[in-house]
Amino acid sequence: MASKLATELEPAKYSQETESLVKRLAGPSSGKAGLAKDQTEINRIISDASKGSKFYENEKKKDKELTVRIDKILKQRDEAINGADIAKIEADIDQLICKIESQRDLTQIIVHVDMDAFFASVELLDNPDLKGKPFAVGKGILTTASYDARKYGIRSGMAGFIAKKLCPELIFVPNHYARYSELSNQVMDIFHRYDPDMCPAGCDEGYLNITSYCEEHSMTAEECVQDMRETVFRETKLTMLAKICSDKNKPNGQFQLEFDPESIKSFMYDLSIRKVPGVGRVNERLLDAIGIKTCGNIFTQRAVLSLMDKQFGLVFLLRTYLGIANNTVQAHRREERKSIGAERTFASLENIQKIHDKLAEVAAELESDMDETGWTGRTVTLKFKLDTYQVCTRAKSLDHWVSKKEELYAIGKELLAAELPVKIRLIGLRVTKLKDLRDTATNGIKRFFESANKDESPRKKARLDPEEFEDNDNMDEAMPGYHENDETDYKLEDDSLEGDEVIDLTNTLEDVSGGETAVSQTRRPPHSTSNSHASSKLEPPKRPRSNSEAKPVIKPISKTLEMHECPICGKTLETDNQGLNAHVDFCLSRGAIMEAQGSATKSIKDTSTYKGWPKPESSTKSNSKPSTFGKTRRPVASKRGK
């Protein structure tokens, strides 16, 4: 279990590349599994291409810091274990597990749906010639890669020049955000039919509680999701993948997709801890250090986790082990927003005047966004990234509300002045301690306007704004970052289901949080600072919203079975990836022919003036919700001993 012991003494080897560094360089999506064979070569190419760069050096530095941090945690562990009554501890935890288990609620059917390689699919839709070819969307940093490109190890978030090395024939396709927004709106619109209070997660995925829909339409969860997928394909010609890992207990058992505690636990047992929302690259390594690679290992190592509850968050992990998550789904509410900001990366600058110019641009952009979305705030945070990739933030709280670019710029300049001289490659501004200028309850004037407008939705209002109309064809929500489907690679590798999907083990404990409290909250475990050592605590992701309960949205990894479900016809095939691809192509072409005329809008790509990433507002869609902006699954907390 001990991965590399921290002490990197090895003066001999100058820059020894640790396994973790190579993995880190491979990118955040570097899940696990897989293609050990090729992946090694791929990682080598990526590493070689990066070597020597400032980016590389920074990654190396972070990797070393993490190694040191892990070493401290291991020492803490050893001290804690020494003399501890492990048997007693485990017995206590087993009781805790029973308590948590007793709160499992299988009454809600919650699904996570996700468009398949969204950006790439849209490009393919608009340019069929790309079919079968390795292509990537985006320049500089790739927003997504086609399935054919993924075979070369190319992933979203990867630098274009690295991708080119992995696949010289790679075709680069520019982003067409307006198109993605358009289709995203269509898809979200469809999702809302199944759950009006669905929670969008980025532009191409969402969480839906389809319990009511199934009841009202006398449908099973499978039928409902199948119907949803067909509707999405019929109306957008895009494929959507969804899988239901949960189902409601039916009166008359005839469950194919078992939905009982045992089946769920069985599913979770071999699931990589990395698949758990909130467990990123860092926490994956920390957990690995104490012998936890899979959710099943959580149980195995429960005593250690208990002794180090502060660092890892025992309850959160036990819930994960049991496959118990939050069972509520709710759209984000406007008032939940905590911040709004803008930032830009550029070729490193040292010249203060030029830096100020960049700052002014960011300030103007932020003012524009704040104005369009109706926010103002009291704290301004300047962010800048040094030439070395080290990120720094400097904040200032004020006694009044700020939102004008002149002031944002002035504050940013002041904060930056204290840091000079600097050579930076990014600068940004963020405003927090927000006040909602559209809050009808606290703003009489606004209320008047809104009622006069007869439209409660801020979004529609925005739509009336000419300026907004222009650069906004976006979607409801903030466009997600890249990383459309980081896990798809693995899935493909595993021969598992393609796409992503799904999910959810819905269960939940209505409230471990509020209720019985026997379970020490997952949410915010008491933290005593005991050791000042590095620690990290895992906390429950807040994903689907609402509660703070953990919510394991797990994307199923294939069971190594060679069974594939066609995303189009839903048929299960026993074949390999190529066979599946061929079948999918067939289904797509047939569907395309059939649906062709209907809404053929092949639409011309809107090369127009799309400005950067989509902004949060907008609409065009009738029923969109108030905007949810980026969501977060956050569980981990970290603390690091410096």
Add this chain to the structure above:
DNA sequence: GCGGATCAC
């Protein structure tokens, strides 16, 4: 309240 970190998308 501030700054660093981690994570998701």
Add this chain to the structure above:
DNA sequence: TATGGTGATCCGC
């Protein structure tokens, strides 16, 4: 030949 942008949360000060 040059590694993104937006938002959230947590921890230790």
